[in-house]
Amino acid sequence: xxxxxWVNHNQTARQEIEGQYLWSPKTERSGARxxxxxxxxxxxxxxxxxxxxGQMIRYVGRVTEFAFAAFKPTEFGAAxxxxxxxxxxxxxxxxxxxxxxxxxxLLEVLGPLLPEKYxxxxxxxxxxxxxAYLARIPESVFDVILANVEYDDxxxxxxxxxxxxxxxxxxxxxxxxxERISTDPSIESTTRESLIQARRGQGKFRARVQxxxxxxxxxxxxxxxxxxxxxxxxxxxxxxxxERLDGMNGLMLTPDADLLFDRGFISFEDRGDVLVSPRVDxxxxxxxxxxxxxxxxxxxxxxPDVWQTRGFEFLQHRYxxxxxxxxxxx
Amino acid sequence: xxxxxWVNHNQTARQEIEGQYLWSPKTERSGARxxxxxxxxxxxxxxxxxxxxGQMIRYVGRVTEFAFAAFKPTEFGAAxxxxxxxxxxxxxxxxxxxxxxxxxxLLEVLGPLLPEKYxxxxxxxxxxxxxAYLARIPESVFDVILANVEYDDxxxxxxxxxxxxxxxxxxxxxxxxxERISTDPSIESTTRESLIQARRGQGKFRARVQxxxxxxxxxxxxxxxxxxxxxxxxxxxxxxxxERLDGMNGLMLTPDADLLFDRGFISFEDRGDVLVSPRVDxxxxxxxxxxxxxxxxxxxxxxPDVWQTRGFEFLQHRYxxxxxxxxxxx
Numbered sequence: 001x002x003x004x005x006w007v008n009h010n011q012t013a014r015q016e017i018e019g020q021y022l023w024s025p026k027t028e029r030s031g032a033r034x035x036x037x038x039x040x041x042x043x044x045x046x047x048x049x050x051x052x053x054g055q056m057i058r059y060v061g062r063v064t065e066f067a068f069a070a071f072k073p074t075e076f077g078a079a080x081x082x083x084x085x086x087x088x089x090x091x092x093x094x095x096x097x098x099x100x101x102x103x104x105x106l107l108e109v110l111g112p113l114l115p116e117k118y119x120x121x122x123x124x125x126x127x128x129x130x131x132a133y134l135a136r137i138p139e140s141v142f143d144v145i146l147a148n149v150e151y152d153d154x155x156x157x158x159x160x161x162x163x164x165x166x167x168x169x170x171x172x173x174x175x176x177x178x179e180r181i182s183t184d185p186s187i188e189s190t191t192r193e194s195l196i197q198a199r200r201g202q203g204k205f206r207a208r209v210q211x212x213x214x215x216x217x218x219x220x221x222x223x224x225x226x227x228x229x230x231x232x233x234x235x236x237x238x239x240x241x242x243e244r245l246d247g248m249n250g251l252m253l254t255p256d257a258d259l260l261f262d263r264g265f266i267s268f269e270d271r272g273d274v275l276v277s278p279r280v281d282x283x284x285x286x287x288x289x290x291x292x293x294x295x296x297x298x299x300x301x302x303x304p305d306v307w308q309t310r311g312f313e314f315l316q317h318r319y320x321x322x323x324x325x326x327x328x329x330x
Numbered sequence: 331x332x333x334x335x336w337v338n339h340n341q342t343a344r345q346e347i348e349g350q351y352l353w354s355p356k357t358e359r360s361g362a363r364x365x366x367x368x369x370x371x372x373x374x375x376x377x378x379x380x381x382x383x384g385q386m387i388r389y390v391g392r393v394t395e396f397a398f399a400a401f402k403p404t405e406f407g408a409a410x411x412x413x414x415x416x417x418x419x420x421x422x423x424x425x426x427x428x429x430x431x432x433x434x435x436l437l438e439v440l441g442p443l444l445p446e447k448y449x450x451x452x453x454x455x456x457x458x459x460x461x462a463y464l465a466r467i468p469e470s471v472f473d474v475i476l477a478n479v480e481y482d483d484x485x486x487x488x489x490x491x492x493x494x495x496x497x498x499x500x501x502x503x504x505x506x507x508x509e510r511i512s513t514d515p516s517i518e519s520t521t522r523e524s525l526i527q528a529r530r531g532q533g534k535f536r537a538r539v540q541x542x543x544x545x546x547x548x549x550x551x552x553x554x555x556x557x558x559x560x561x562x563x564x565x566x567x568x569x570x571x572x573e574r575l576d577g578m579n580g581l582m583l584t585p586d587a588d589l590l591f592d593r594g595f596i597s598f599e600d601r602g603d604v605l606v607s608p609r610v611d612x613x614x615x616x617x618x619x620x621x622x623x624x625x626x627x628x629x630x631x632x633x634p635d636v637w638q639t640r641g642f643e644f645l646q647h648r649y650x651x652x653x654x655x656x657x658x659x660x
Binding site for chain 2: 045065165166167168171197200201202203206219220221223224225226228254255256258259263281284287288289290
């Protein structure tokens with residue numbers, strides 16, 4: 001069953017609608033966690049979102065992927081200057097409403113339906129909650145807003161011609177970083193080439209990962225033709241050339257395992273235990289051939305039957321800690 | 331056990347050595363098959379190759395991947411004008427010999443060891459065989475050539491820092507095609523964008539493939555987050571924008587299945603039977619979760635137990651025929 005959300009865009013509505021996403025920092029500037037930012041990771045594919053900006057709801061969107069770690073979009077420019085650079089990007093496919101809806105006009109009906117805590121607008125005055133970003137709303141609020149408007153509801157159905165796949169979105173995020181690397185005069189040209197090859201797990205990075213971790217710990221496969229050199233801390237959020245090329249920041253994985261790891265559906269404890277996200281489908285894991293992950297997730301999570309792969313090197317631990325806290329969809 | 335080969339480079343030695351590959355057309359200009367061109371698909375990872383040009387052997391190389399379908403390298407320029415455009419590219423990691431070897435000087439020993447048929451040089455006169463390209467040689471010929479020369483034999487060992495993976499090579503081949511598309515003034519800009527998105531199985535191409543073939547026929551997975559829209563006839567060798575964007579030229583596959591199919595380790599009959607290359611390792615298939623392919627390959631190839639997936643649409647047949655004859659490593 002989909003859940004229902006309401007986003008208060010602040011000054012970045014245009015960028016987020018055109019770009020087909022939502023973006024929030026991971027935390028407040030002070031480092032404090034925010035319920036509204038935490039909701040970014042709670043939204044799931046198929047959930048529906050109302051877009052609120054300038055006191056109007058002009059779009060409704062469908063979440064197409066779980067959020068993933070991404071730097072602040074450069075197109076925010078000055079509008080996003082206040083926020084931390086590290087954040088969550090949530091792909092959302094938007095479609096416009098005709099006519100747009102002014103929630104304040106429906107306050108008599110909406111007020112009693114809105115949550116007491118973390119409401120996107122004040123249930124009594126109708127004023128936007130300045131602190132809110134992505135707020136959870138009951139289905140009834142969603143239904144009231146959309147009761148008398150037209151929109152292309154095919155757009156909200158799974159499938160269609162929507163191409164906001166995780167892959168497409170992460171490619172475009174990576175492109176931005178590659179462009180930055182390509183034009184950074186402080187990087188030597190041979191390093192630049194290695195950094196760009198590392199984006200796709202090739203070149204110097206791959207050779208170094210192979211030296212640390214020559215076979216896939218999920219399948220035991222050691223044939224290099226079948227293995228991808230995957231970054232533990234993703235290439236696009238690495239903070240330096242050293243991190244992007246560090247063999248300790250990599251694992252050799254088969255393509256299926258690479259996708260699950262890259263996407264945050266699995267992660268690892270330092271001693272090698274496999275962690276499985278409760279958000280990934282049981283039957284899908286079985287079909288991908290990871291029968292043991294199914295047991296992990298649904299059978300023996302706390303038992304000694306946990307799937308333990310070989311332990312990691314000490315120098316891999318900090319990258320794994322990043323993956324567990326920032327990439328893994330817990 | 332590795333096999334041993336000898337290549338007569340003709341005029342493209344520089345390009346092939348620098349580029350770390352061999353390239354031949356698929357057939358003679360007349361369309362006739364050539365033993366020397368067919369050998370391109372017989373060479374296997376780990377095989378060793380002597381590079382002969384200007385009457386000298388100056389390099390020895392290790393084959394790093396099976397050959398795959400690729401257009402004639404643009405860097406051949408006028409030197410390759412005579413050859414057909416469609417060919418095989420075989421990734422080879424070369425290392426130089428000190429000093430180079432002149433086979434004619436060793437003819438007394440080499441002559442009796444060279445094959446009667448399809449020899450790279452005339453066993454009696456020592457003259458290069460003008461018709462030869464990649465010729466099979468006995469290990470003894472290889473040993474005689476390398477008996478008194480020095481070279482870095484680490485380079486010939488599997489692993490090392492060699493980054494000539496299938497993925498890296500196909501990326502660079504795709505880059506050439508993308509560059510051509512990007513600068514082709516006859517293509518409209520919206521089509522150009524779709525064509526470039528199609529390279530990575532995104533955008534319009536992906537949406538069309540999903541409409542034809544919504545789930546992975548190897549695993550049954552239908553969750554779009556776990557599926558890749560793979561071209562049947564590879565993107566880089568398509569002959570038109572229509573072929574690159576044709577939903578009938580695609581399959582939705584999980585990442586492991588995509589790699590096996592893309593790499594030519596599996597293919598399909600029109601009615602849906604899975605074909606498995608005898609060149610792919612049995613234990614690897616099992617570890618990837620394709621237990622049934624192991625049986626296919628080694629158990630019941632001719633029996634009614636053949637793995638039959640759902641049949642293909644008529645309009646997919648011509649692309650499948652291409653895949654079976656040109657991509658599948660039979």
